[in-house]
Amino acid sequence: MAASNYRIRPLAAGDIEAALAIEQKIQTDPWSRESFLSELSYEPPRFFILGIHDSSGAERVAGLGGCRSVSGESYLLNLGVDPLCQRMGLGGALLSFLIQLALKQGSAAMHLDVRADNEAAIRFYKSFGFQETALRPKMYRDGSDGYAMTKIL
Ligand SMILES: CC(C)(COP(=O)(O)OP(=O)(O)OC[C@H]1O[C@@H](n2cnc3c(N)ncnc32)[C@H](O)[C@@H]1OP(=O)(O)O)[C@@H](O)C(=O)NCCC(=O)NCCS
DSSP states (O other), rough: OOOOSEEEEEGGGGHHHHHHHHHHHHHHHHHOHHHHHTTTTSSSSSSSEEEEEOOTEEEEEEEEEEEEEETEEEEEEEEEEOGGGGGGSSHHHHHHHHHHHHHHOOSSSSEEETTTTOOOHHHHHHTTTEEEEEEEEOTTTSSEEEEEEOOOO
C-alpha cells in the first residue's frame, strides 16, 4: 500500500521521544537522545521527520532520516521507518528527499554504511541505485561487518 498523506519536515525537540521509540524498534544500535538533540543545532537542518497525517490532520511520526554534506559529498547519517509503516514507500520518500537536498547542496555522490546482514536495507538502497563499494570487517560495535555503499548523484 502506498502512503500519500505524509509530510517531511525538520526534526524538532518535540519529536525526540517518538524518534527514540522508532529507533528502539528498528536499530540494533539505536541512536541516543544526545545524538538526536545534537541534530537540532544544525542550520540549515540536516535531520528530518516523516509524519503521516490522519483525516483530522493529526500527525504521527513514521520515519526519520538525515544526511550531512561536506565538500561536494553527502553522507547518510541515519534512515528508518516505523515497522508498522514499512513497505509503503515512505523510506523511499525520505531517501529521495535527502538525495534532492544533497543535490541542492552541490553533492556529486551520496555515501552510506549498512550492516552486511541487513539484507532488506541493502535491497532497498540498491533499488535506489546505490552500489556496494567496500566490505568493512567488524565496523560495528558488536563486531558485525558492514558495507560501504555509494550512489553517484
Ligand atoms: C530500509 C527501510 C528504511 C526501508 O523503508 P520502507 O519504507 O519499508 O521502504 P519502501 O517502502 O520505500 O521500499 C522501497 C523499495 O525498497 C525495497 N525494499 C524495502 N524493504 C525491503 C525488504 N524488507 N525486503 C526487500 N526489499 C525491500 C523494495 O524494492 C521496495 O519497493 P517495493 O515495496 O515496491 O518492492 C526500512 O526497512 C527500515 O527502517 N529498516 C530498519 C532500519 C534500517 O535498516 N535502516 C537502514 C540502515 S541505516
